[in-house]
Amino acid sequence: MIELQKVTVIYNKGTLDEKIALRDVDLFVEEGQFVVIVGANGAGKSTLMKVIVGEVKPTFGVCRIMGQVLKEEKIFKCGSIVCQDPNLGIFPNLSIEENLMLARKKGFRGLTFGRVDTRALELLRSCELGLEENLKKKASKLSGGQKQALAMVMAVSSNPKLLLLDEHTASLDPKSTEKIMELTDRINKTLGTTILMITHDMNIAEQYGDTVIVMEDGRIVARIDKSKQKVQASQLKSMIKSRLTATT
Amino acid sequence: MIAILEQGLLLALAAMGVYISFRIVDLPDLTPDGSYIVGAAVVAALLRSGHGWVSSVFLAALAASAAGFITALISTRFKIHTLLASIMVMTGLYSVAIRIMNSPNLPIPRFSTEKVLSYEQIVGKTPLDDILGGSVSFQYEKEGVRAAIVPFNNRADGHDLFIIAMFVVVIGFLLWLFLRTELGTMLRGYGRNRFAVKVLGVNPNFFALMGLTVANFLVGLSGALFSMYSGFADVNMGAGMVVVCLASVILGEIIFGSREFAYGLLFPVVGAVVYQILLSLAMKYGYRIGFKPSDMKLLTAMFVVSVIAARRFKKSEVTV
DSSP states (O other), X not given: OEEEEEEEEEETTTSTTOEEXXXXXXXXXXXXXXXXXXXXXXXXXXXXXXXXXXXXXXXXXXXXXXXXXXXXXXXXXXXXXXXXXXXXXXXXXXXHHHHHHHHTSOSOOOSOOOOOXXXXXXXXXXXXXXXXXXXXXXXXXXXXXXXXXXXXXXXXHTOOSEEEEESTTTXXXXXXXXXXXXXXXXXXXXXXXXXXXXXXXXXXXXXXXXXXXXXXXXXXXXXXXXXXXXXXXXXXXXXXXXXXXXXX | OHHHHHHHHXXXXXXXXXXXXXXXXXXXXXXXXXHHHHHHXXXXXXXXXXXXXXXXXXXXXXXXXXXXXHHHHHHHHTTOOHHHHHHHHHHHHHHHHHHHHTSSEEEOOSSOOOOEEOHHHHHOOOHXXXXXXXXXXXXXXXXXXXXXXXXXOOSOSSHHHHHHHHHHHHHHHHHHHHHHSHHHXXXXXXXXXXXXXXXXXXXXHHHHHHHHHHHHHHHHHHHHHHHHHHTEEETTTTTTHHHHHHHHXXXXXXXXXXXXXXXXXXXXXXXXXXXXXXHXXXXXXXXXXXXXXXXXXXXXXXXXXXXXXXXXXXXXXXOO
């Protein structure tokens, strides 16, 4: 699904402000996998995400999505992204119903009157945040957790093959974080969507996902496959921590 | 009162255009100052050349919408801020309008006139000509003009009001219907979150093009109708149009508050009528406190600034 080969990203190359954000990153994410990327601030997680969505071109190396080097608009035709800011994933001036109606499919719209997908409503109901009872409510009136849940449901409504999550729980309270992470896990397990999630929350990394990738200083320093290595949650946490401390 | 309502509803069409650009797609577009004149100029030129008013009005609005399209194209293609792109287009349209009319203003004739000859040509030489050797006016000769057929009679008997109101109702209904569709809903969404449009696999620039094209179509339509209503087109008639329309939109927002009927399309309509009433009151009684009709643009600009400032102090949403 995602294939990065020897990807290096250098910002402001050849100037005094030159900064190497990614160094020789090799990454391979299979279809249906739930991969969690952890790392401290400045580790290169966000740049990695920008390379995957086509926002940043690698200085060296290649990034392929479904076997092809795609442009930004093409990537969003087969994938979705949910960012840290809950307002980025929704249309705040539209109602929940209108938001879901637009998210139903990817691409251009015509002069048709849309409707809400029943599967999107089911997913919304499963969040248990009361969103399905207030479909006429404007999205701007929702709480942060509700907005992010709506953004998640919208992101998967069009049945994308790939879901990219860029610290999507970072601005939420613990209760909302738990709900959103349960929804994330449910999306991966029930819909089979490939998920690549960035977080700096160790607890999330230890609880969710099939594979944890540890990044430090623009490099991938560890790749922990939970199913193969059969590690306990507590062990995993110490493994991640030890990898991070070993490189600093 | 009927004349005030007529002028208010004519303004409402332009205000709906400004509402679309400033509020729905959230792009500060000053092109209406120029596209209003283009609408007026095109309709005047076409009517004088013998075209019917329906096709003339449609072509005039289409010409104005092209101006909006160009603004959006400059803005999206060359990454120039919409405000700057629209200032450039608006400035250019001043020359375009003069080119269309072939003069800074153009009357729309209501009556046919025959070929105009000088007095001497009609009555022949006078004894004075023998003494003076003929007058300059002897050379004067002008082609006659054909009366343009316009739908307005300017009698303030409700006939014009009905036609203008029909335009506003039909355009308003079509816009409301359009904004309900998936395309229209996405256009509304684009105004508040361009990134989400991109994530849905659609190029957001398309909505900038569509929004400004539709907005300037309405402004051009308003200019064309006003030109027919007033019987002339003038290159200065669009000056300050954006501010006046913005004031109408703000007035509508104040009247309706947070109640957003018909996606807010009623704001500019009601606002424009109220604005026109306030304008006529100011012109009628303003002289008592020293106001002149020419002060209205200053008052309108001050009103817009004060409302925006008041909203900023209240920390409520304002996107101007």
